[in-house]
Amino acid sequence: MVDHRSVSNSPAPMLSVDEHRATVAALLPSTPVERRPLAECLGLALAEDLPAAIPLPPFHNSAMDGYAVRVEDLAGAGADSPVALPVAEDVPAGRVDNPPLRPGTAHRIMTGAQMPPGADGVVPVELTDGGVEQVHIQREPSPGANVRRAGDDVARGTVVLTHGTTLGASQIGVAAAVGAAELAVHRPPRVLVLSTGSELVAPGVPLQPGQIYESNGAMLAAAVRQAGAEARLLRFVPDDVAEFQAELEPHLADTDLVLTSGGVSAGAYEVVKDAFEGQGVEFRKVAVQPGMPQGAGSYRNVAVVTLPGNPVSSMVSFEVFVRSALRACGGHRVRERVRVRATTTEAADSPEGKRQFRRGRFAPDSGSVSWAGGAGSHLLAAMATADCLVDLPAATTRVEPGDSVTALLLD
Incomplete structure (x- = not known):
């Protein structure tokens, strides 16, 4: 017999931001390591240290256009008493x-x-008459002048790039300089971005009453790529569970993460929630603003993260919960946004018990931050002007001008 007095119908408590971040991070293990040609490594994470196979520079070389000389041959040379030397070779x-x-x-x-061999200095051409058979040199150089010594930059065997390094232009440059034709890198995570909603239409198509242009998919796919992952966009999945699952099925085999927006709250047509609930994906409320309804789990052995459908909620949720997990999955050592302390230029309210991520504009010269629009989760145009997210703790209900806050700097 059940003691009904012990049964609670109260909803599950809201998760904290850090709890949900940990849940999402646990879904995405590191991607496999593969070797790629250097030209295909931009933006990827190095999977092993790269030692220099050669010194840099690999040989003693001239730092200037001029004349290689023996310094002892130019004793006393000056503007009024140039020393003439025959030019034996062009190098x-x-x-x-x-x-x-x-x-x-x-x-x-x-x-x-x-x-x-035998030369111990270089005289710049500007200090000579530029002769090609005989040169008149107007200054005595010091030993080693204008000479780059072998290994001045890097000694042979020195680690020039460490594992976890994100490979940008300069990193690829130094890899090429030490002779690396290919690198061991983490395969970028493969993300399938889904936008649901029968009301969505592609930009450029005339809108019918009740329709809106689909923006979340393009926005999230771009965010995924900025995070160093690969994105495939599956648009306009209908608000029907069977059709949703049928659309999804062919893509699962080569996907590391299914990332959805919309269809996760408490409405009557929440197709994402209906399709995934009870299939390994858990839907919970998170104590965050914007973006309270969230979901995460595994569907047919593929990680799934579901984001709310309001554009700002979706974008902020990606920044807070998904971006760092993708960076870790792709092997990047630097995973988090840069955080800075700033002072507010205006007041703002924050909901009690929720950690708010307010869109802002950071002024590095003054160390201040101003708000980019209001707190509403539909204000996408204001989000587009923001260059930071201001992280207001759950215990904060109001900030005043001059208060110190933490800002996450965006791209």
């Missing part, structure tokens, strides 16, 4: 043979060219 960059410099001679040398 352009890339010359493979490297004839030695004989005493009492000079080699005309170009920037980056190998220093000839």
Whole structure:
């Protein structure tokens, strides 16, 4: 016999932001490691340290266009008493043979060219008459002047890039410089972005009464790519459970994360919730504004994260719950947004018991932040002007001008 006095019909307590972040992060293990040609590594995370196979520079070379000389041959040279030396060789960059410099001679040398054996300095062409058979040199150089020594930048065997490094232009440049034709990288996470709603139509199509242009899919797919993952966009999934599941099924085999927006709250036509609930995806309320209705779990062994449908709620939820998890999944060492302390320029209210992420504009010169629009979750145009999210703790109900807050800097 059931003791009905012990049965509670109260709703489950809201999750904290950190609890839901941990749930989402646990769904996404690191992606496999693969070797890719250097040209295909931009934006990916290095999966192992890269030591230099050669020193940089790989040989002593000239830092200037000028003349390679023996410093002792130019004792006393000056503007009024130039020293004349025969020019024995021309040494352009890339010359493979490297004839030695004989005493009492000079080699005309170009920037980056190998220093000839016996030379211990370079005189810039500006301090000479530019002669090609004989050169008059107007200044005595110091030993080692204008010479780049082998290994000045990097010694052979030095680790030039560490695992977890996000590969940008300069990182790819140094990898190429030490001779790496390919790199071991984490495969970027593959994300299927779904937007649900029978009211959605593609931009450019004339709107009928009750229809709106679909924006969340394009926005979230762009956010996924900015986070270093691959995005495929499946638009206009209908508000029908069977059709939704049928649309989804062919994409699961090569997907690491299904990311949806819309269809997760308490309405009568919440197709995402109806399709995933009881199938490994849990729907809970999170103590956050905007974006209280959230879902996360695994559907047929594929990670699923469901975001609310209001555009600002969807975008903020991605930033707060999904972006860092995707970065970790893709092997990136730097996963979180840069956080800065700032002072507010105007007042704002925040709901008691909820952690609010208010859109803002950060002024680095003054260290201040102003609000980008109001707190409403439909204010997408204002979101587009924001360059930070101001993180207001759940215990905060109001901030006044001059208060100190934490801001997450956006792209």
